[in-house]
Amino acid sequence: MLNQYRGLKRLEVFLAAVVLMASVFAGGTAGRALAQTGRGGAGAATGTPSNASPRPSGSGEKEENDETEEVPGAPLNLSIDGYEIYAVAGSRDTLDNLRKGRQAKVLVHVKGTGIRTKDVGKTNISVTKLNDSFKMSGNPKVKVTSEKEDDLEFTVTFARLTYLGKGNGLKFRTSFKKAGIPSEIQEAAILECEESYPGEHGDSGSTNGQPVIKVRRISPQAPVGPGDHFTLELDMENTSSDADIEDMVVTVSPGGSVFIGDDTNSRIVSRLDSRKTASVKLNMIAGTEISGPTQVIDLELKYNYYSGGNLVSGTSSQKVLIPVKGGSVSGQPVIRVGRSIGRTVNPGEAFQVLLTLQNTSADKDIRNLAATFESNDQISLLEETDTRRLGELRAGQSMEVPVRLQAGAELSSAASQLLGMTLKFDYDSDKGAVQGTYSEKIVIPTNGQAKGPGNPTPNVIVTNYTYGExxxxxxxxxxxxxxxxxSNASAVENVVMSLDTGEGISINSSSNTFYIPKLGPGESRKEKVTVQALFQSKLQSPKITIACKYEYVDKRERKQSNSNETIAIPVYQPDRFQVKEPSFTEAIRQGEEAAISIPYVNKGRGQVYNVEARLEGEIDALSRDLTLGNFEPGKSGTIDFVVTPGTKGEFKGQVIVTYEDEAMEVKTLQIPVNFTVQEAAPEMSELPVDAGTDQDRGGAGPGIWLMALVPAIVVPAAVVRVRRKRRKKKEAASGLDPWDELEDMSRDDTDREGRS
Structure with a gap:
């Protein structure tokens, strides 16, 4: 029946082209009247002149009776010279068929006879779409393709047309801004249109079903281990052949051993056309206690799609498996679960699923194996009980478990349903007999029924957050x-935001909840809350979970929805590393080694890293550059330099201390080093040795000299001792320095010798 319909359409186009050519050559009014009844395919067009200005209707298109208006004027005999049809959204893929509700981009090539391009101008042509078999979004665009001296040729681009399911005519009016040139109406027959008949192509007269999104994991390919950072990349394929998807929000919910390393767990795919693929990426972190052969990550997809020319909302929930290093919980054998069902399940159908359980352990048997099944409101269990005792499963062996189920009478539009299964068993470990558990979700492919069109479900997300530098x-x-x-169509009302802080951060405001009366379509709103980072935090990036509850109106029904997002705030320990004034050797003399000591203390709660010190100044040093390493919290000590001054006088220099704090920021401290270098101590002179003897000089012998020297030495020494005792008493009373005492004593002796 469809082939006959297409044949009639092609014959109709051919006859219209013949009539049009006859009317052009004959130039008669009767020929043009016959051409108005033809379809405007490649080389077929209608050309009714009109001077009436366009009159828009409620949908932005001309009414059907507009095409019968005629005004005086010489006709241009515009004809359609062909057309091109593509998928929307900038694609260059041509379409082989166009069914009801599907969108397309159409380029119509128009050729004029009897007028040159320069008489019209390249910017003086406007096109208005009329009522026909298509619904248009936006305005058509005109591009003149002919040269000035040639006959007029131009292309009309309809960027987004939605086929309404009946007929195949695309009508539009061409108008010219220059006076005296009448407007004309053209109609192109789009042969790719396929009218919908009940029972044909599975069309029962209803709208398009919800598109099925196929999710495929691109990375990671290799198993992840504890503490690994990896990128989760997912491909989203729209498997529908006639339903495009817009504004898809992908929400990722990892398990307890995998964490999200980004600021949010949501990604937005603005558009996903039919048979097209888009990818999303998230940075993930594996926990230190990750285990099992795989980790499950839940995906929730919320999107809008075109059905019957209308934009409706849809949702889908799926799971992604991440391979894990190690393969199992320590000591516990892993049970691999498979299922056998080679078709999709229809609503209300009773069916059986054959499960295969395999003990993948090479040396551990499983005893007292029991399986508990968890059904939902879409899939019911037909067994007598929800628990099946399966007995023993030896290492490396498998067993088959049949389960009888029944689908609900009204299955949801999701592509599959999940049947929960929990396995409990006993096995032998190093500590004796212990009990193990294993949980799995069995995927049951279903053929759900699409619901009627409704308003897209709005989502409230965190687009940005700031907390300073x-x-x-x-x-x-x-x-x-x-x-x-x-959402670009629905407002949200009664929005309640609640903040739940984790370890290491607290809220200082009066409340952790704030209220927003209304957020219009696409509207944004900023909220501020005062928080404090705690000292006892062991975490580098404390988390804050934002829970959002709101209402929206779908047609006349008020509905509720909620969303959750998590944000992270990096926290660093404050830097409290300090140094004090340097201390020196008691007396620093020329040519003698001396020590410069600079006390330090780390009063902070965090380490300081890569501490280095450098002595600057004109002085000889054992080592000018010191590498001191890392200082843990509470550590104190001194930074020591050994120097040997070469000249006396004032020395002025400095010590440069550099280190890195916990934020890996390089800090620099400058400590002035100033001291006085005294003159070198005098060397001890030797007593003169006379070459001759006392007898040779005729003087007294050594005994006489010694007897004369003893009183000369002993008496002054006693005087000095007495004076020293007196000086000590005076020093205790007046606070004199011992060095001053020695100077006074020396001064007294000098005065005494002078008087004598």
Missing amino acids: KVTAGQVFDLEMEFQNT
């Missing part, structure tokens, strides 16, 4: 968050 432990700061309603 850097947050240190103990700091109180303002956290400013920006929220946005992602």
